[in-house]
Amino acid sequence: xxxxxxxxxxxxxxxxxxxxxxxxxxxxxxxxxxxxxxxxxxxxxxxxxxxxxxxxxxxxxxxxxxxxxxxxxxxxxxxxxxxxxxxxxxxxxxxxxxxxxxxxxxxxxxxxxxxxxxxxxxxxxxxxxxxxxxxxxxxxxxxxxxxxxxxxxxxxxxxxxxxxxxxxxxxxxxx
Numbered sequence: 001x002x003x004x005x006x007x008x009x010x011x012x013x014x015x016x017x018x019x020x021x022x023x024x025x026x027x028x029x030x031x032x033x034x035x036x037x038x039x040x041x042x043x044x045x046x047x048x049x050x051x052x053x054x055x056x057x058x059x060x061x062x063x064x065x066x067x068x069x070x071x072x073x074x075x076x077x078x079x080x081x082x083x084x085x086x087x088x089x090x091x092x093x094x095x096x097x098x099x100x101x102x103x104x105x106x107x108x109x110x111x112x113x114x115x116x117x118x119x120x121x122x123x124x125x126x127x128x129x130x131x132x133x134x135x136x137x138x139x140x141x142x143x144x145x146x147x148x149x150x151x152x153x154x155x156x157x158x159x160x161x162x163x164x165x166x167x168x169x170x171x172x173x174x175x
């Protein structure tokens with residue numbers, strides 16, 4: 001099992017997600033898409049910020065949210081982060097938040113990466129960096145990007161490279 005598959009399975013167990021809209025690249029289980037991946041449910045998950053404090057989902061309420069699920073071991077994930085930072089800055093004046101959700105097994109790997117990047121690159125106030133440590137495995141391809149409407153419902157899901165449709169979706173959902 002490659003590390004992308006392993007991290008992807010971990011994410012499904014780490015996130016308590018009521019619904020996800022699955023993209024064509026979704027690798028469905030033999031039983032089909034699990035019920036927790038049904039379209040239209042609330043996005044909820046437990047994670048902690050760089051200071052170890054629990055992530056508060058209230059920070060996303062009333063805002064268009066992009067959740068970018070990634071690992072420091074994933075080159076495609078790391079390559080997408082500069083684009084995410086730029087777009088987060090571009091949407092700062094709008095009700096938008098980007099949640100960078102790292103799923104590294106070792107919290108230290110994520111913290112080291114955050115410290116190195118934070119020393120050279122700034123992010124806006126609408127960028128939330130969180131970590132969810134998990135031992136489980138996942139079938140999705142990293143990175144996974146979720147588009148969530150202001151009511152907290154997942155309206156789109158993309159696996160693999162950061163899809164341009166994410167930003168079109170943000171623009172469509174913003175007032």
